[in-house]
Amino acid sequence: MSVQEAPEWERRSENQSRLAFGLAVGELAGNDDKVVAISADTIDLFGLRGFLEASPERLIEAGIAEQSAMGIASGLATTGMRPILCGYAPFITARSLEQLRNDVAYANQRVVIGAACGGIVLGMAGGTHHAVEDLAIMRNMPNMTVVVPADARQTWHAAMATENLDGPSYIRLGGKFEEEPVTDLAGDGFRVGRADQLRTGGDVTIIACGALVAPALAAADALAGNGIGARVLNMHTIKPLDRDAVLAAAAETGAIVTAEEHRTTGGLGGAVAELLALEQPTAMRMIGMPDEFCIVGPTAKVREHYGMSQAAITEACRDLLK
Amino acid sequence: MTSNYQAKLEGLQNDALHIRRNVWRALHAAGSGHMGGSSSAADILAALYFHHLRLRPDEPDWPDRDRFVLSKGHANAALGAALARAGFIDDSVLDQFYAYLSPFGMHPDIKMAGVEMSTGGLGHGLSVAMGMALGARMQGKDFRTCVMIGDGELQEGSNWEGAMAAAHMGLSNLTAILDYNKIQQSGHVGQMMGLEPVAQKWDAFGWAVREIDGHDMAAVVEALDALPFASDKPSMIIAHTIKGKGVSFAEDSFLWHNNLVTDEVYEKALAELGEPS
Numbered sequence: 001m002s003v004q005e006a007p008e009w010e011r012r013s014e015n016q017s018r019l020a021f022g023l024a025v026g027e028l029a030g031n032d033d034k035v036v037a038i039s040a041d042t043i044d045l046f047g048l049r050g051f052l053e054a055s056p057e058r059l060i061e062a063g064i065a066e067q068s069a070m071g072i073a074s075g076l077a078t079t080g081m082r083p084i085l086c087g088y089a090p091f092i093t094a095r096s097l098e099q100l101r102n103d104v105a106y107a108n109q110r111v112v113i114g115a116a117c118g119g120i121v122l123g124m125a126g127g128t129h130h131a132v133e134d135l136a137i138m139r140n141m142p143n144m145t146v147v148v149p150a151d152a153r154q155t156w157h158a159a160m161a162t163e164n165l166d167g168p169s170y171i172r173l174g175g176k177f178e179e180e181p182v183t184d185l186a187g188d189g190f191r192v193g194r195a196d197q198l199r200t201g202g203d204v205t206i207i208a209c210g211a212l213v214a215p216a217l218a219a220a221d222a223l224a225g226n227g228i229g230a231r232v233l234n235m236h237t238i239k240p241l242d243r244d245a246v247l248a249a250a251a252e253t254g255a256i257v258t259a260e261e262h263r264t265t266g267g268l269g270g271a272v273a274e275l276l277a278l279e280q281p282t283a284m285r286m287i288g289m290p291d292e293f294c295i296v297g298p299t300a301k302v303r304e305h306y307g308m309s310q311a312a313i314t315e316a317c318r319d320l321l322k
Numbered sequence: 323m324t325s326n327y328q329a330k331l332e333g334l335q336n337d338a339l340h341i342r343r344n345v346w347r348a349l350h351a352a353g354s355g356h357m358g359g360s361s362s363a364a365d366i367l368a369a370l371y372f373h374h375l376r377l378r379p380d381e382p383d384w385p386d387r388d389r390f391v392l393s394k395g396h397a398n399a400a401l402g403a404a405l406a407r408a409g410f411i412d413d414s415v416l417d418q419f420y421a422y423l424s425p426f427g428m429h430p431d432i433k434m435a436g437v438e439m440s441t442g443g444l445g446h447g448l449s450v451a452m453g454m455a456l457g458a459r460m461q462g463k464d465f466r467t468c469v470m471i472g473d474g475e476l477q478e479g480s481n482w483e484g485a486m487a488a489a490h491m492g493l494s495n496l497t498a499i500l501d502y503n504k505i506q507q508s509g510h511v512g513q514m515m516g517l518e519p520v521a522q523k524w525d526a527f528g529w530a531v532r533e534i535d536g537h538d539m540a541a542v543v544e545a546l547d548a549l550p551f552a553s554d555k556p557s558m559i560i561a562h563t564i565k566g567k568g569v570s571f572a573e574d575s576f577l578w579h580n581n582l583v584t585d586e587v588y589e590k591a592l593a594e595l596g597e598p599s
Contacts (some may be wrong), residue, residue, distance in 0.1 A: 034461075036460065057460065060491075062487060063487060063490075065483035065486070065487065066444075067449065067479060067480040067483055067486050068452070068484045068486075070449070071448070071449025071452065071453060071484065072450075072452050072453040072456065072478070072487070073445075073453060074439070074453055075439070075450040075452060075453020075455075075456070075457065076453040076454070076456055076457045076460075077462065077466075078389075078432075078438065078439065078450075078457070079385075079453075079454055079455070080385065080457065080461070081456075083453075083462070099480070101439070102443045103439065103440075105447075106440050107439060107440045108432075129444060138344055152583065168466040192586045213553070277590035301386075
């Protein structure tokens with residue numbers, strides 16, 4: 001899609017997933033008068049200033065109070081409203097975890113949680129502001145759908161797809177200090193729970209999500225230069241996992257590398273490993289954060305430090321094929 | 323005071339007695355449970371379910387019903403007893419307290435008819451109730467939302483986030499009731515982590531506050547009838563109550579926050595409570 005043809009939301013999102021999500025909130029609110037945004041002092045983080053000015057009655061400011069914000073979202077949902085809670089990934093998962101588990105997941109309320117600054121996009125901010133366990137937390141919540149869009153455009157489609165979800169959902173987004181990749185995903189065919197196969201290949205499969213989809217594609221291109229066919233799956237939905245895509249990749253390529261901006265335990269790599277261990281044991285490598293708190297630094301440097309990069313993904317694939 | 327009004331109060335006192343007896347019945351069936359905080363809340367629950375709340379027990383999901391959230395979820399035996407008496411659930415469910423696959427466990431479960439929110443983790447109900455009150459306001463509905471909070475529960479900081487927000491939003495359709503029985507699991511609230519001056523705290527947070535004797539049915543009814551206490555503030559009823567009210571050996575003792583209920587204990591409790599009409 002050329003720039004000239006891009007819809008307004010895509011132009012205004014400036015390739016930032018958090019802004020794409022905020023724009024989608026406005027679109028969803030236009031489609032359904034039950035939709036209401038909840039901010040935890042996150043209006044500008046999500047680009048909701050215009051929405052607030054146009055529809056002040058549709059945005060609830062809960063203040064810097066994630067526990068209360070989560071409870072309010074649940075209570076609203078019980079009355080038939082469609083709350084979309086806009087929070088910081090590190091805080092909206094960990095700070096309000098019991099409200100998330102009890103009031104939202106256990107009570108199975110239709111709350112959409114947009115989580116900006118997922119992973120280490122706030123690399124310079126330190127461990128208090130990194131969210132590298134959020135997927136493990138959310139994946140362990142029964143009833144929860146967990147999505148990590150690969151770019152701003154996919155974020156828009158993921159947010160719009162929540163119109164048709166009955167239970168709670170979590171959408172992990174980027175932050176404002178980092179340029180996000182633009183992943184050339186085929187069309188607008190986003191489906192919750194259905195992986196995008198972005199490259200075909202029969203030697204190895206790279207299963208990636210979020211910010212590591214672009215490096216995964218670059219790794220596949222590098223491997224192709226050496227005659228190695230690397231399949232790339234954009235596993236945007238961590239839960240429910242696309243079992244068929246994972247099992248087919250294991251059967252057809254026999255080697256799996258997962259890549260995520262998250263600890264290698266409990267997130268995408270964990271989900272894939274659990275499935276394969278039970279159904280089809282397959283040689284694997286996992287790209288992601290080790291069991292430690294992340295160093296401080298610019299996001300690109302921090303990613304490189306921990307091997308969340310094209311080079312490390314390429315090396316993991318080669319290592320697996322030795 | 324008219325004789326009709328007096329008869330009404332006596333009817334509600336009888337409802338409360340049914341609730342208390344059924345609390346002990348459910349706990350006896352389970353073998354143990356939270357008699358203390360269930361009994362302290364019984365008079366207020368009777369006034370709520372049989373006087374104040376607008377409900378349709380045969381249509382539990384009626385969209386315009388008033389909402390009640392039991393934030394102190396460990397008093398679920400009393401809530402179940404009220405829901406059974408109101409007709410939301412069958413009376414036989416009370417004998418299924420804690421039982422295998424029962425809808426009626428130690429804490430409220432939203433899947434049971436009449437239960438508005440799954441609670442049990444303390445400090446959750448106020449913000450959830452706030453969401454319900456906001457849902458009413460945003461949809462132009464006039465249903466009212468009421469949440470009962472325990473006193474020990476107020477030690478959870480999330481309550482104060484909610485207290486601040488509800489006042490800031492001017493949610494006059496929201497009422498909180500503090501079941502102030504002065505006892506928590508391990509001792510007296512005032513010794514564990516005191517709340518006083520609790521009325522001034524809620525006033526300072528922007529709520530319209532009234533203090534009542536939570537076992538004086540006339541006072542409970544009068545307070546509920548006076549809601550909202552202010553047109554632009556949420557209302558707080560601080561109900562001074564007695565833990566374990568109605569059974570002498572269980573009253574005002576943290577040992578009877580949650581305890582075993584043997585056949586002997588059960589018979590003594592029922593004998594002290596007396597027969598309802």
